[in-house]
Amino acid sequence: MQQVVVTGLGVVTPLGHGADVFWPAVLRGESAFAEVSSFDTTKYRIHRGAEIATLGARDKYLSEEEAASMGRTAQFALVAARLGLRDSGLSSLDPGRTGVVMGTTSGEPSEIERFNDLDLSGDLDQIGGRFISHYPCNHIPGQLATRLKAFGGGGPVMLPVACAAGNCAITYAADLLQLGEADVMLAGGADSFSRITFTGFAGLMAIAPERCQPFDLNRKGMMPGEGAAFLVLERAEHALKRGAKIYAEVAGYGLSCDAFHMTGGDREGKGAVRAMEKALERSRLNSEEIDYISAHGTGTKSNDLHETIAVKKVFGEAARKVPMSSVKSMFGHTMGAASAIEAAVCCLTIEHGVVPPTMNLENPDPECDLDYVPNESREQTVDVAMSNAYAFGGTNASLILRRWLS
Amino acid sequence: MAITGVGLITALGDQPSEVHRVRCEGRSAVRVLDFPERDAKLLGASLTDFDARRYLGDGNLRPLNHVGQLAISASQGALETAGVSREERDVHEMDLVLGTMFCSAHTITQFDRKAQISGPKYAMPLEFANTVINAASGQTAIWHNLRGTTMTISAGTVSGLRALEYAARRIALGWSDQFLVGGVDEHCFETSWAFQQSGHASDGSEEASVTPFGTSRRGFAPGEGAGFLVLESGASARRRGSTILGTVLGWGSGYCPAHESETLRAATALEAIATALSMADCEAARIGYLSCSANGSIKGDEIEARVLREVLGDRLGKVPVAVPAESFGNALAPSGIFQAVEALETARQGVLPPFYGARNGNLGAAELGLSPEPMECAFDRALVFSCGLDGSVSAVVLGINS
């Protein structure tokens, strides 16, 4: 099986855009939580989240026409993809051999909001063509393919697998590269803040009032966020031939489904356990060889507990020694972008030899008693990192990235 | 790799043989649908008497929305015909991949609408769970205890064929030996209205306005349904002693932005077909049956007509060509699965359903040599392709067991 490697990263996050801005902010433990400003939250019990206020200097990665015509999620995705391509050093792309695959939870929910806003004001006959062109969620990777001229790998595709989407996109890209159906794959995820998602999670009573506190005794839930991330993936030989910088190798991954409940995980974490075990098996690694785990760590009572149980089952005694942190503690749950951002985080831990903290961990929960790297980032050599993601609908995806050794 | 199970929920019936019979009678599910609360009449091909309890028994259907019920019912049929029992699935993880264009557009629109009208407090949690685009695959996995890979693929109307491609690729790579593959989309006011307003769907103002390839075509009629296959590696099929209904020999897909010319878009489709044929080690001349997704779309049908002419050359009119959307309307994601199932059933029955639009003296159809009457046929290589309205294209070469 051909080795697949990561040669570029691009991130658009509530903590900043581009690894050069994002990574230092993460290591400093910055918080992106603030009062929601994109819609009125008066009727909700909770009012905070992690929105992206502006693209800042990175808005030069979006033309005026793109900013005017593309939906919010698509804009984030395009900027992240361009940042990733710039990082990879690929100056030109072969349109027939470069592909785009990504994930999302809601795609472009603003189109649903627009439909309803028009409907409720009696103007539905003004819907025009935009709903059909912009709402089907594969419109987003289609936009990327069109604007980046990347039509390979069988054409752009969306894997709307919610919170596990980024990891799934990476596995899809790896398959195509290994079969030789593409030479370069852009794999990532994106989602944008919306009243629909906010309402949904608020209705599940899953949103914390102030901030996200994964694994803390007093954790009160997740914080909704938004963003995008793309990894540039190639076969190792292709990367080496062009002298590319290699962040890490995709050592292996595991996919499973709880088949239990749409929004709640199986109490014993069996599905999560299987995903981790498959990832280790396919990477030909023992759990002791994992130096860092990027947790799903949403900050809900149940996820953090079940995730801890699952990690203990897989890692045994080693569970207490491997640092496991949740970057969601800093910028919330970016939904379909989350595991793509977290894969980028894993690459950066390998490159820089520092693991990011779980912020806001003030009171340890006796049932969550692992090393979550509380409140301060930590220098540590990371050769192998595991990233776990668990989605609505029960899909679990574990990804293992390993330092590239030539 | 082998197709060993089939499950359908379509506007023409839920058994491949029954659907084939209806198609041979030249009947269509396209009709005018009335939305009185909206003061709207829209052309569509929705299901008329779907009741999930017929397929799922007395289980708790409450958490399921329409699209979830469609997916679970059709996948039930595929698992049953493939003989994959509940006990087997409890022991051996089964993989699932579901293609969908919208999944729950109706549910998510209603969810937001209710929140806007009554306030966010009354947004129901389980309804939110059904708004996500992977809801149908999640519900299917829960109902049938599918604990392996559970993937959802969205690539517009070719999603069902892309799902088949995904499963075939995973099996080819050795990651899986058995996959439940499907496509599902529902008919609803929201998307039907939007299709019409965008000019993709016909307003039905003229009789022939939804005729595929028709010179007076004005767009398609949105449909719905679910189609599932069980796809297995050859080794798995032999080990289980499964009945092999057909084989997937090759696949190819591509993308050309929708705004590009018919010429460029047809070229992309032809490339995808060439990839599929090459993988299947099959020359175009060996193809004995084609199925296209032409559905009355003004631009789409022109593209598919060019593809047919190019692939068949002077065999145009001599090789059976199926146009299932004439009866199903544009069923969106499951269309490709319906096309594949019809290919297998047509080979089994030895009769090609007619293209009744040809009876209207429709120039387009006559040029393509489509038969207005059922036609006897025999073939062992079928090419199923689809050109989606967003520019995605997909092609699959099927082998028919003799």
Next chain:
Amino acid sequence: MKKEALKQRIREIVCEYGQLQPDEVGDDANLHTDLGIDSLSLLEIALRVDQEFETDFSEEELLKMSSVSAAAALVANQLAVEA
């Protein structure tokens, strides 16, 4: 509305969301631990009761509807109905 009628209506809602028969739903049976209704369905039942009786309960109050009796008591209290 009398309290018995209140309980009856709440019982009907519980049966609908919990897929149960009325004679399975005792006044004081715990919806979660005795009747096996999952947490999301419990929330939906509470929201449905709240919407139907226009009681505008807080989140904490919604989570206190652990049985038909408990829910009826909360509603009655809010609406100050005759016992």
